[in-house]
Amino acid sequence: MSSxxxxxxxxxxxxxxxxNGKKFYATGALGATWIGVAAxxxxxxxxxxxxxxxxxxxPGVTLNLDRWTSFGQRGxxxxxxxxxxxxxxxxxxxxxxxxxxxVTAPPSVLGAFDQALHAAVDIGITRAALEDGARxxxxxxxxxxxxxxxxxxxxxxVVRRFGELTxxxxxxxxxxxxGAGLVDDALAEPExxxxxxxxxxxxxAAAKALAQEFAVEIASGIFELAGASxxxxxxxxxxxxxxVRVHSLHDPARWKYIHLGNHTLFGTNPPRLGxxx
Numbered sequence: 001m002s003s004x005x006x007x008x009x010x011x012x013x014x015x016x017x018x019x020n021g022k023k024f025y026a027t028g029a030l031g032a033t034w035i036g037v038a039a040x041x042x043x044x045x046x047x048x049x050x051x052x053x054x055x056x057x058x059p060g061v062t063l064n065l066d067r068w069t070s071f072g073q074r075g076x077x078x079x080x081x082x083x084x085x086x087x088x089x090x091x092x093x094x095x096x097x098x099x100x101x102x103v104t105a106p107p108s109v110l111g112a113f114d115q116a117l118h119a120a121v122d123i124g125i126t127r128a129a130l131e132d133g134a135r136x137x138x139x140x141x142x143x144x145x146x147x148x149x150x151x152x153x154x155x156x157x158v159v160r161r162f163g164e165l166t167x168x169x170x171x172x173x174x175x176x177x178x179g180a181g182l183v184d185d186a187l188a189e190p191e192x193x194x195x196x197x198x199x200x201x202x203x204x205a206a207a208k209a210l211a212q213e214f215a216v217e218i219a220s221g222i223f224e225l226a227g228a229s230x231x232x233x234x235x236x237x238x239x240x241x242x243x244v245r246v247h248s249l250h251d252p253a254r255w256k257y258i259h260l261g262n263h264t265l266f267g268t269n270p271p272r273l274g275x276x277x
Contacts, residue, residue, distance in 0.1 A: 007039040007083060009052050009093060017093050019052050019060075019086040030065055030077040032056065037083065046098040053092040060086035072239075072246030102271030107197035109183050111272075112204040115251075116180045119204065122211040122248050123172045126218050129240035130169055133222025133230075134162060136237065141227050158225050165221055168214040172207065179204035198269035202260055205270070209253035209260075215244045 007021030019039060029035050034053050041048040054061055065079035100106075134153075141152035152158055182203050186196035219241040223230055230237050259270040 007037055008042050009039045009050055009088070010042055012087070015090050017052070017088045017090055019054065019083045019088055022080060022082045024067065024080050025078045026063075026081040027076045027078040029056065029063055029079070029081055035061070035081065037081075041095065044098075048098055049096045051094045051096065052088055054083070054086055054088060058086055058088075060084045070246050072242030072244070100272055105272040107192050107194040108272060109186050109192065109197050109200050112179065112183050112197070112201040115201075115204045115208050116176065116183060118247070118250050119172075119176050119179075119208040119211050122208070122215045122244055123169070123176055125240055125244040125247070126169055126172065126211070126215040129219040129222055129237075129244070130162075130165055132237060132240065133226055136222075136226045136230050136235065137162075140229065141225070142229075152225075152227070161221070161225055165218045168218060172211050172214055175203070175207035175210060179207045194269060197272075198263075201270050202263055205256040206260060208251075209256040212248040212253040215248055216241070219244050 007019065007023060009017045009019045012018045019037065021039065023037070026035070034055055037052045037054060039050050039052050041050050056063055060083060062082040062084070063079060064082065065077045067080040068074075068076070068078045070078075137158065138151065138153040143149050143152040143155055147155040147157075149155055179200065182196075182200035186192055186200045189196060222237065222240075226237070259268075262268040263270065
């Protein structure tokens with residue numbers, strides 16, 4: 001479960017804590033044996049975060065998976081988890097201490113690693129959309145009569161547009177490979193430096209932000225080339241657009257562009273924001 005300030009854990013004794021709150025997006029909870037909950041510890045100064053581990057069968061834990069009615073990523077069952085006076089043994093609570101200062105905290109590539117995984121999901125869906133769209137055009141789509149060809153795949157406009165979409169996909173894959181490689185390079189150094197971590201974060205951020213644009217364009221663009229018959233529900237080609245449209249909204253690309261712009265203009269490293277960048 002992602003972090004939420006609406007979830008708190010308080011001491012009941014030196015050995016027991018009590019967890020309360022709710023989290024709307026709880027991807028993976030449906031099949032989980034243990035659920036990791038990001039919570040706040042009240043009355044700590046500065047405010048402490050904690051990771052608390054509970055099981056779906058614990059008294060007070062309720063999974064409302066029917067709350068996830070998105071038009072894409074349906075299989076994630078990212079519904080709501082309610083936590084009502086859940087008693088947790090202290091050994092299942094990790095006090096993470098005060099939140100790290102986004103400017104002075106030690107360098108980390110955790111956020112870049114997390115973002116690379118999300119970018120890979122978007123880009124993987126994009127490749128599937130392009131390949132399925134190409135297969136449909138070469139086997140089912142009827143050519144436009146003005147083209148004077150027997151196959152839609154021989155129409156010059158179709159060929160050109162598939163080339164444009166392919167170039168965008170190649171760019172995304174190259175950006176992701178570069179960013180992921182920089183994460184590996186940073187971790188391979190004897191000591192993780194702030195510059196190496198920032199470089200990895202910015203490059204992965206570029207891949208993730210651009211994927212939000214190109215992935216949606218490609219998954220939608222195949223229908224312009226495949227034609228109206230490709231929208232038949234039996235082919236389910238819309239699943240690619242629905243899934244990537246929803247998943248690409250995991251976090252806003254607009255803030256990644258802000259950090260990229262600040263680095264280019266002023267040499268400002270991105271803040272140390274955990275999984276957000």
